[in-house]
Amino acid sequence: MSEPLPASCDLMLFGALGNLARKKLFPALYQLDRAGLLAENSRILAIARRDLSLEEMRAGLIENLKAAVADDEFDPELAASFAARVDYQLLDFTDTAAFSELNSWRNSENHLIVYMATPPAMYGEIARNLKDQSCCTARTRVVVEKPIGHDLASSKVINDALAEVYDESQLFRIDHYLGKETVQNLIALRFANNLFASQWDQNHISHVEITVAESTGIDGRWGYFDKAGQVRDMIQNHLLQLLCLIAMDPPADLSADSIRDEKVKILKALKRITPDMMGQYVVRGQYAAGASNGKVVPGYLEEDGADKASLTETFVALKVEIDNWRWSGVPFYIRTGKRMPEKMAQIIIHFKPAPHYIFDPDQKHLANNKLIIRLQPDEGMALKILTKEHGLDKGMRLRQGPLELTFSETFGAERIPDAYERLLWEVMRGSQYLFVRRDEVEHAWRWVDQIIQNWHDLGEPPKRYAAGTWGPVASIALITRDGRSWYEDV
Ligand SMILES: NC(=O)C1=CN([C@@H]2O[C@H](COP(=O)(O)OP(=O)(O)OC[C@H]3O[C@@H](n4cnc5c(N)ncnc54)[C@H](OP(=O)(O)O)[C@@H]3O)[C@@H](O)[C@H]2O)C=CC1
Numbered sequence: 001m002s003e004p005l006p007a008s009c010d011l012m013l014f015g016a017l018g019n020l021a022r023k024k025l026f027p028a029l030y031q032l033d034r035a036g037l038l039a040e041n042s043r044i045l046a047i048a049r050r051d052l053s054l055e056e057m058r059a060g061l062i063e064n065l066k067a068a069v070a071d072d073e074f075d076p077e078l079a080a081s082f083a084a085r086v087d088y089q090l091l092d093f094t095d096t097a098a099f100s101e102l103n104s105w106r107n108s109e110n111h112l113i114v115y116m117a118t119p120p121a122m123y124g125e126i127a128r129n130l131k132d133q134s135c136c137t138a139r140t141r142v143v144v145e146k147p148i149g150h151d152l153a154s155s156k157v158i159n160d161a162l163a164e165v166y167d168e169s170q171l172f173r174i175d176h177y178l179g180k181e182t183v184q185n186l187i188a189l190r191f192a193n194n195l196f197a198s199q200w201d202q203n204h205i206s207h208v209e210i211t212v213a214e215s216t217g218i219d220g221r222w223g224y225f226d227k228a229g230q231v232r233d234m235i236q237n238h239l240l241q242l243l244c245l246i247a248m249d250p251p252a253d254l255s256a257d258s259i260r261d262e263k264v265k266i267l268k269a270l271k272r273i274t275p276d277m278m279g280q281y282v283v284r285g286q287y288a289a290g291a292s293n294g295k296v297v298p299g300y301l302e303e304d305g306a307d308k309a310s311l312t313e314t315f316v317a318l319k320v321e322i323d324n325w326r327w328s329g330v331p332f333y334i335r336t337g338k339r340m341p342e343k344m345a346q347i348i349i350h351f352k353p354a355p356h357y358i359f360d361p362d363q364k365h366l367a368n369n370k371l372i373i374r375l376q377p378d379e380g381m382a383l384k385i386l387t388k389e390h391g392l393d394k395g396m397r398l399r400q401g402p403l404e405l406t407f408s409e410t411f412g413a414e415r416i417p418d419a420y421e422r423l424l425w426e427v428m429r430g431s432q433y434l435f436v437r438r439d440e441v442e443h444a445w446r447w448v449d450q451i452i453q454n455w456h457d458l459g460e461p462p463k464r465y466a467a468g469t470w471g472p473v474a475s476i477a478l479i480t481r482d483g484r485s486w487y488e489d490v
């Protein structure tokens, strides 16, 4: 059964000439249009402070789409008809009176969506200005980007400012990992398959690994990244969201609040990492010059605009423990970094071995099942199981092989939509289940803040690793110390 088309909407896009809008939002809206998922009367108002005519803005938009979408997905006629949905408003977001001009664009029949693709410090001001000039109603949906603040205190300031104007039910806080098709599949995998649901706890699982690696560096975003670092940029949001989806209890239903309630319980149960635990539980790194995809690449401190004395981390590995019944004694090893050997995100569930082992003692290390969940690229899953080696002379020698599910092979080469397509579609439908609630953001900051504070107090610089490698050697030690290793598909 396909989902009904959402009603027509008016989308006001603040920051429409920025990096996110160019790279992700307009291409996603174009793809929705291409798939026939934008209602006929839906319109977009691009809002920015560059003095451009409507024709110039539309021409730039089409050029950008041409560069951003795959060649076989770019249709000049469709791009032109998509661009015709887009109007342009020159506006400084701090100019309260000027917001009144937005009202003349509004079509009151359409549902209003406000998308703030701007620095987060602007969210409160934009919200207040929209309210002052009566640009929105109690039905307006408001989309805000991560990161919400740079710590718990600043996130509260932003969330309070938004809450002065909007009810929580109107707020759609983006974590684009939740829009990835395979991340949503974690919910299907866990709660639609009793085979896994019944094995998903400390009785059956020994440990879990989560790796989100990028081969690129900071992509010209020094100004933003150096103030954030990998723990704020990736751990506080994407990695903790993945961890929650793996660790949470079954929600009562698929409603936004049922799922978010369960995620919050996990965030509250994360064991605090105290200063004395830092050496064993946390590794932070910064990339030095090295090679990426066969090319020599500069180190972090040699990137454009770099402050040569920066101590900002581009890699983090953590051992995370969850203090609850389900996960007692089951560590989650998580790592994420820039300038790793490849772009890859995967989760490995390591099941415990059978209680009594009767095979060749030399093969005991093989004897545990693993579930490998590939989020990107090559989306799919593999369950590593043990079978007997073929052959008369092999006795009962074991070997491990995969039960493999590669989505593109099994379900056809259907295009996997980008996360932003899914998220924009859900906003248009008014469904919040893929968006982050205020308390999730705040519990995540509370946990991450103590790690950042410990770094600050201990004053240790990040460990260097060569670009194109899997991070500092200490990140290997973090897991081998427990008699385990990061999973490698050999
Ligand atoms: N880019 C990305 O890949 C990702 C971005 N995000 C988040 O998305 C948001 C936007 O990021 P990004 O697009 O990279 O940032 P950019 O700086 O590229 O875009 C922000 C835009 O806001 C505009 N702006 C800022 N202040 C004003 C103002 N007073 N009046 C009018 N326009 C203003 C800027 O205009 P001007 O150019 O004139 O300064 C700029 O075009 C941020 O919250 C970021 O953290 C989240 C995930 C990924």
Ligand SMILES: O=C1O[C@H](COP(=O)(O)O)[C@@H](O)[C@H](O)[C@H]1O
Residues within 6 Å of the ligand: 214, 233, 234
């Ligand atoms: O939010 C962010 O995510 C991207 C990585 O996203 P992906 O979908 O390409 O895996 C990261 O590069 C960026 O620094 C961060 O802000």
